[in-house]
Amino acid sequence: MERCVVVGASMAGLRAAEAVRKTGFGGEVVVIGDEPHMPYNRPPLSKEALLGTAPADLAFRVPRAAQDVTWRLGERATGADLDARTLTLAGGETLEWSGLVVATGLTPRRLSLPGPAAGRHVIRTLDDVVALRKELIAGARLVIVGAGFIGCEVAAAARVADVEVDVVAPEQVPVERPLRAELGRALQRRHEAHGVRFHLGTVPVAYLGTSRVTGLRLSDGTELAADVVLEAVGCVPNTGWLEGNGLDLGDGVQCDNLLRVEGRPDVVVCGDVASFPNLLFDDVPRRVEHWTMVTDTAKRAGATLGRHLVGEPADPAPFAPIPSFWSDQYDLRLQSFGAVGLGADDVRVLEGDLDADVAVGYHREGRLVGVVLIGLPQRYQHYRALIAGSAARS
Amino acid sequence: MRITVDLAKCQDHGQCVYSAPTVFALDAEGKLAFRTATDGDRYRSEDLDESLRDDVEEAADACPLQAIMVED
Ligand SMILES: Cc1cc2nc3c(=O)[nH]c(=O)nc-3n(C[C@H](O)[C@H](O)[C@H](O)COP(=O)(O)OP(=O)(O)OC[C@H]3O[C@@H](n4cnc5c(N)ncnc54)[C@H](O)[C@@H]3O)c2cc1C
């Protein structure tokens, strides 16, 4: 019997399995995932789940089209041979497949610093959050390494829970890389008003303590006391299991506009691990770590693979989804549309005030390619439509 | 077919509007328009035409808070 194997049992894997089924593929669909949980929603992990959302609330509903999928949870893929169409699992078992979906997402980067391991956390999975939440008690001193979105969201949630928060990062301004300095500084002022202390332009060089972390030493010589440390310094794509197949694994798994790996109609990629060209902007493959893009890429990838397996031609429509990202910090919602990173050299305030509700535009060669809003929910539809119209190839 | 929206979960992201524009809308303040159609935490729609199923299922998938339920 024909078999479609999905590796990665999270949001991308679930949506891709559903999309394969919807093409009418009648063979077996098997999803392999190394977490013990059914797919669940990650954004709340750095927000309300830190303040107590019950884990069951985070599970995705399994839609009807994905009811007869075989879930093999707690199992890790260790290797694949794309020519032979096989997958190897950690237990040594080999699975044959006629179609393969790569949906293995990312793993947080860890700092390799001397010092004790106990008290150091990352945040990507439910189990990470369960462990971190236990230590975030009122009055505890939390040091967050990294001032990106995840670091800033956890800082906000921790302040709401009356945890003391210090943020350490090498940049001069928080969220500088994604948003640039103007907006980053505005966010920094809001965090400082809530009592967060920033230590910027510096990095930790050692963890202090013997059996567990009691502090950090920074490159500028400062020593910071800490009861808990969160390392929020970005993620690396989970692609090791695909090595040895001649794929471009430079940043995730490179694929085409149909989400197919080059030269292989039977292997597709989706979610955070996929590096694909978005024809809304140009034909350069890029990785995107946005929640809404996971569903967009997974539906496209599942449809591409399913149609191949049932012998139908691929969807000829170009794939040009509008990137959309949000972040919640305190009572403020940050919302972005488009590819902010492509317009990072030409940043203009479009309306409002950086210290209140604001819309900031990011331009490439004079053309608007991305917008970030703080507040202004009544303007979402306007700016999203503007991006859809004007981002197109320059 | 009917849909229900858990208005306590919904945070007015508006993603549903792009998936099913004939069913969902945001009001002038950028809030989900169903909020004014009910005073409780749960909105339940009238019977919707079966032809809208794909769109509302897409909206349910696209909702960041997973606040939309499609009943059979
Ligand atoms: C804390 C947090 C907050 C976020 N907040 C926001 C937000 O506010 N807004 C926003 O737009 N986006 C946000 N995101 C991003 C969004 O959640 C991700 O884009 C999305 O979860 C990616 O889904 P995925 O299925 O591609 O990858 P993942 O969710 O990483 O899933 C991959 C799965 O594959 C498994 N796996 C990996 N390797 C193997 C293997 N070899 N064998 C078997 N299984 C394997 C992993 O264990 C994992 O379960 C956030 C992410 C995190 C972590």
Ligand code: SF4
């Ligand atoms: S997508 Fe979800 S959160 Fe957003 S407005 Fe619709 S129901 Fe509410």
